[in-house]
Amino acid sequence: MIKEKVKLIKSGKLTAEQNIKNYISKIKKKNSQLNCILHINEKAVSQAREVDKKIKSGCAGRLAGIGLIVKSNINVKGLICDCASKTLKNYISTYNATVIEKLLKEDAIVLGMANMDEFACGSSGETSAFGICKNPSALDRIPGGSSSGSAASVVAGFCDFALGSDTGGSIRNPASHCGVVGMKPSYGAVSRYGLIDLSMSLDQIGPLGSCVEDCEIIYSVIKGKDENDSISRNFDEKKKIGKIVIGVPKISADKQIWGLIRNKIKEVCEKNKWSFKDVELKYIDLGIQTYYPIVYVEFFSGTRKFDGRMYGFKIEDVCGAEVLRRILGGSEISKAEFAGKYYRKALKAKKIIEKEFANAFKKFDVIIMPTVPKLPHKLGQKISVEEMYNYDSLSVLANLAEIPAISIPAGKIDGVPVGLQILCARGDDDKMLGVGKRFDI
Ligand code: GLN
Numbered sequence: 025m026i027k028e029k030v031k032l033i034k035s036g037k038l039t040a041e042q043n044i045k046n047y048i049s050k051i052k053k054k055n056s057q058l059n060c061i062l063h064i065n066e067k068a069v070s071q072a073r074e075v076d077k078k079i080k081s082g083c084a085g086r087l088a089g090i091g092l093i094v095k096s097n098i099n100v101k102g103l104i105c106d107c108a109s110k111t112l113k114n115y116i117s118t119y120n121a122t123v124i125e126k127l128l129k130e131d132a133i134v135l136g137m138a139n140m141d142e143f144a145c146g147s148s149g150e151t152s153a154f155g156i157c158k159n160p161s162a163l164d165r166i167p168g169g170s171s172s173g174s175a176a177s178v179v180a181g182f183c184d185f186a187l188g189s190d191t192g193g194s195i196r197n198p199a200s201h202c203g204v205v206g207m208k209p210s211y212g213a214v215s216r217y218g219l220i221d222l223s224m225s226l227d228q229i230g231p232l233g234s235c236v237e238d239c240e241i242i243y244s245v246i247k248g249k250d251e252n253d254s255i256s257r258n259f260d261e262k263k264k265i266g267k268i269v270i271g272v273p274k275i276s277a278d279k280q281i282w283g284l285i286r287n288k289i290k291e292v293c294e295k296n297k298w299s300f301k302d303v304e305l306k307y308i309d310l311g312i313q314t315y316y317p318i319v320y321v322e323f324f325s326g327t328r329k330f331d332g333r334m335y336g337f338k339i340e341d342v343c344g345a346e347v348l349r350r351i352l353g354g355s356e357i358s359k360a361e362f363a364g365k366y367y368r369k370a371l372k373a374k375k376i377i378e379k380e381f382a383n384a385f386k387k388f389d390v391i392i393m394p395t396v397p398k399l400p401h402k403l404g405q406k407i408s409v410e411e412m413y414n415y416d417s418l419s420v421l422a423n424l425a426e427i428p429a430i431s432i433p434a435g436k437i438d439g440v441p442v443g444l445q446i447l448c449a450r451g452d453d454d455k456m457l458g459v460g461k462r463f464d465i
Pocket of ligand 1: 144145146147169170189190191192193194195222319416
């Protein structure tokens with residue numbers, strides 16, 4: 025719990041140095057079994073000592089001495105940012121992403137860079153060029169992805185919190201499978217400057233933590249308008265939540281998972297005297313068909329800079345199968361695009377989904393559904409590309425609708441964590457967090 029930890033550190037009962045040393049030694053001891061971390065920040069302990077000095081002089085920030093793990097597609101000056109790809113192997117960031125600047129200003133300390141699906145393309149963690157990381161909550165299962173190392177690091181106790189990126193579910197999906205909280209903010213609420221993009225109309229950076237309150241604290245630090253990201257903005261947020269009406273859509277997911285989610289909704293509604301009703305959402309079955317053409321085209325376009333001339337290697341020469349599939353697919357779709365057949369059509373469908381949700385939020389405060397429609401598969405089990413893409417059928421909706429969404433642990437099935445997903449109207453991130461806190465176990 026970040027709030028308590030900061031109090032402890034500021035009171036001198038635990039030094040920042042000690043907190044960071046504890047994490048680094050745990051990572052050094054256990055990471056070879058888990059493979060959550062790709063690179064450790066060797067300067068973390070000396071940076072913690074500087075924070076201790078600031079605490080003594082009474083000028084330390086809100087996150088003094090708190091340790092974080094960063095997904096390997098977010099630039100942290102001086103650390104390797106390789107997107108878990110051979111393309112950017114040993115690429116050292118020359119600047120800090122805006123989110124990192126903001127966290128460092130509050131005296132948080134970067135512990136290291138997390139494993140992930142290559143260039144954030146994946147839902148299982150299996151596409152990393154440097155080996156999959158383990159799911160510490162269910163060792164025989166995939167951790168989910170693409171922010172696999174970020175979620176796994178929180179459960180493994182390698183950090184106080186982690187940062188991930190979410191284009192179609194990559195924060196919420198591994199949060200669900202690993203049993204932690206993961207938040208995707210509203211599109212534009214958090215600056216994407218310094219994030220190596222997967223799909224720029226959908227990407228958002230967000231926190232993963234062990235409770236909703238931790239995500240709330242981190243979100244309050246990283247959010248806001250940034251001159252370096254033209255779509256970033258300040259939303260006029262209302263923190264107060266009154267009587268909440270929850271919408272529950274009819275959407276296909278594993279029966280046992282739905283059972284768990286429904287029970288949780290009932291339990292929380294009874295406790296808080298809230299109500300829940302069915303919400304009808306048309307077109308939400310089109311999520312995957314709408315999401316992938318957009319991602320393929322934007323990813324293809326974004327990867328043209330990885331041609332091996334300025335830095336790294338030519339992406340097509342060294343990347344894995346999933347990344348190559350998207351580059352080739354994106355190139356084909358772009359060629360056919362003169363007729364506006366795919367990408368432009370997908371953007372139109374995106375608008376329709378966005379409107380559908382905006383209308384629903386006129387009647388409902390939040391919408392709740394499972395984060396992922398099925399349990400994570402076993403390590404080594406081969407699944408089809410379609411099955412892999414379907415992991416995201418419920419999480420892509422928030423990205424397409426540009427709304428905030430959070431995954432919170434709802435319980436376990438066969439010992440495997442299952443996440444509950446809360447969605448809210450665009451810009452109502454704080455309200456969503458407020459509701460989320462009542463669902464925290
Ligand atoms: N799994 C989805 C994909 O492969 C989402 C990825 C993400 O959110 N970064 O595109």
